[in-house]
Amino acid sequence: MKNVLKLAIVALLVIGCKQKVVPADIAKLNGYWEIEKVDVADGEDKNYKVNENFDYFEIKNNQGFRKKVKPQLDGTFIVNDTYENVKVRFEKEAVFLDYSTDFAKWSEELVKLTDEELVVKNEENKKYHYKKTGAINITENGETTK
Template structure:
C-alpha cells in the first residue's frame, strides 16, 4: 500500500511540475528541429540515430510555417517549395498546432516547448520528440556557419 501511495504522489508531483506553454513561448519554435524518437500508440519507441531531414519552423506571433529541410555538409540546407501553414491555438489548458496545406488540414497537440526540446502529439497518439539543432559544417575548417 505504501508503494502505491508513493507512485501516486510521484505522478501527481510530475504532472503539477510540467511547464505550462504560454504565448511568449511560441517564438521558441523558430529554427531547426531534429527528431530524436517517436513514442508509438502501442507503447513501443522508434529511435532516430541519423536524420536526413529536419523540420524548420518560422513563426511570427501565433502564425507561420513548417517545412522539411535537408542539412548539407557545408552548413547549408536544401529546401523545396513545399511547406505547411501553422497556427498556434491555446484552448483551455492545452496548446495546439493547426497545420494546413492545399490538400489537407490537421491538428497536433504541443506537449512540451523549451529552448532545446519540442514534443508534439498527433491524433493517432504518436508522440514526436525533437531536439533543437543547428547547421552542421564539416567542410569549413572550423569556420562558423551563417
C-alpha cells in the same frame, strides 16, 4: 497506509511540475528541429539515428510555416517550395499546432517546448520528440565547426 500517502504526494508533485506551454514559449519553436524518436501507442517506439531532413519553423504572432529542409555538409540547406501553414491555437489547458496545405488540414498537440526539446502528439496518439539543431558544417579536415 504510509506508503499510499507517500505515493500520493509524489504523484501530485509530478503532476504539479508538468511543464505548461504558455504564449511566450512559442518563439522557442522558431528554427531547426531534428526528430529523435516517435512514441507509438502500441509501444513499438522508433528511434532515429540519422536524419536526412530537419523541420524548420518560422512563427510570428502565432502564425507561420513549417518546411522540410535537407542539411548539407557545408552548412547550407537544400530547400524546396513545399511548406505547411501553421497556426498556434490555445484551447483550455492545451496548445495545438494547426497545419494546412492546399491538400489537407490536421492538428498536433504541443506537449512540450523548451529551448532544446519539442514534443508534439498527433491524432493517432503518436508522440514525436525533436531536438533543436542547426546547420552542419564540416571543415576540410573533418572537424565540425560551430
